[in-house]
Amino acid sequence: MTFRLFASIYSRMTNEDHIIIQRIRSGELREFGLLVNSHGPALMAFVGRIVEQQEDAEDVVQNTFVAAYEHLKDYDPLRASLSTWLQRIAYHEALYHLRKRKRQVLLPLDMGDDVPDELPETTTAEQLDEAIQELPPEDQMLLQLYYFDGRPLKEIAYITNASGDSLNREVSRLSSQLHRIRQRLRIILTRMNDE
Amino acid sequence: MNNDKALFRPALQRQNERAAKMKMPDDMEQRVMERIKPKRRHAWLYPAITAVAASILLLLTFHTQDPESSGLQPQNASQAAETPAWQYEDERTIRNAYFAHQKEIQEKGERLAAYIQQQITVNIE
Structure with missing residues (x-):
């Protein structure tokens, strides 16, 4: 069982990536290009799912690669594929970038007892897209990774977990967060329908 | 939940289309490599500084441990070859005697100063 798990994770990393990483680790800097x-x-x-401007995305990706180079020795192919590891760094770099720019806007929504159970039946994709835009970037990204990419919560937890907590704890936190996001969206959409 | 998924996907698709428009600039590799290279140079800088510092320290250590570095050694190597070892010993003895004599004078002077001070104090009283 354990072997099959390791094999499936390891197979995600392409042979080409593996060879390049070995070369970089042995000092061939050019291979990083x-x-x-x-x-x-x-x-x-x-x-681009987190930051809106092209220039910001370029800065974040650049910082991501520099950080990846500096921590390449810490990369463990048995824990995640190289692309997932890079996404993990990029995710935190992007959030850090947004915090620096102070673009993050938290919605002062009242999460009282009057939260509707379902999304309004008349909700369209355009309305939902508009409502999602009002969410904080972390929440938007969580929806993207879970609903659009269809990734398992464990993989998302690997990307979002920064505190060094166990993955199970992060999975549990994400599960609760998804519940809160859906509640938040219901409130926003109900308000939009009322207006 | 499944209904949510069916609705979320097309809504998120729009956001993905916007994100997909972001293209990586052609010079991204160059930019990244430029930022990485100085780090590599720094990695060599510290061992180099350490090696130079260690060399200086070794030189200083050997210099101070040199038996002929007491200030009594001859000015140059040819003089050293001509000067017999017993002469060094002689010079050291003379110098030590000179320092001991100086110390004795200083101590006598201090004792005399203390005596005068005492006499002055007695006279005032």
């Missing part, structure tokens, strides 16, 4: 070119475009799209 290959990683930048192969993972950069996907990372830009990933970061």
